[in-house]
Amino acid sequence: MIELDAIDVSYGNIQVIWDLDLHVSEDDTVVSIVGPNGAGKSTLLRVMSGLHPVSDGRVSAWDADAATLNPTEIVERGFVHVSEERNLFGDMxxxxxxxxxxxxxxxxLDDTMQEVFELFPILEERSDQLAKSMSGGQQQMLAIGRGLMAQPTILALDEPSEGLAPQITDRVFGKIEEISEEVTVLxxxxxxxxxxxxxxxxxxxxNGRVVREDTGTGLLESDHVKDAYL
Incomplete structure (x- = not known):
């Protein structure tokens, strides 16, 4: 559904992604991108969303050249990006x-909202509450729920545990596992x-390059990941 083919990405004169290949298919449940801060992970999601151009290579979305699509058209095709900042409308x-x-x-709208409420009952309980008055965990659930309202085929989540207490993180990831039964999660x-x-x-x-692609278990068992990240 989404394919990055030998892409380079820059911010001005500073290159941040080099010759990168990545794909997400309709058969995937969860595809994870891991690495240190500054590796370019969030930039990849912005590229897939049509929010940042590539300087070389090609991004395909459902066999179309993503460079010819604006962000709304990419959403309509099924790619929805929930950013790290959440970007909720606080006064709504x-x-x-x-x-x-x-x-x-x-x-x-009504049918999809009911599905979101079934997944996140707290959102139905707080449906008339202003978004800015909610806790961090509730705001994250709202951000994910708002993404699901667009009926994605791929739901891209950028740092969903950012700023959350461990217990709340557990709840959010439990919900992500439920979502992955119906929607591909990036x-x-x-x-x-x-x-x-x-x-x-x-x-x-x-450092802006894919150094290894494997199953989740395969990466967990690699000495490099164990030494550097676990």
Whole structure:
């Protein structure tokens, strides 16, 4: 569904991604991208979302050249990116935030919202509460729920555990596992052990390059990952 073929990515004159290949297929459940801060993980999600151009190589989205698609069209094709910053509308209610997520699928808004409420009951309980008044864990659930309102085929999650207490992180990752039963999850996460345990396939990214691709278990068992990240 998404394929990066030998891409280079730069910010101005500073190159951050080199000759990188990556793919996410319809058969995947969870694909994790792990690596240190500054490796380029979040940049990859921005590239796939159409928010940042490549300087060389090709990005394909459902066999179309992603360079010809704007971010809205990429969402419509099924790729939805929940950023690390969450980017909630703080002065809008939970329900209004969810409605904003469904702008490409207005006809099925009510049915999709009910599915989100079944996954995250707290969002239904707090549906009239302003997003900015919610706890960090609740805001993360709202951000993921808003992403699901766009009915993605691939849900890309950037650091979903950022700023969360361990107990809340456990709850969020439990929900991500539930989501992966229906939707392919592309996961960028600093908690390497957790991300790889969940992953069917995984990429280790260092200094803007993929240094290894394997199953999640395969990466967990590699000496390099054990020494550097566990």
């Amino acid at each position: 209610t939970v329900r209004e935030n969810l409605e904003m997520g469904a702008y490409t699928h207005r006809n099925s 996961l960028v996460e600093q908690h390497v052990n957790r991300a790889l345990n969940m992953a069917e396939r995984a990429y280790l990214l260092e």
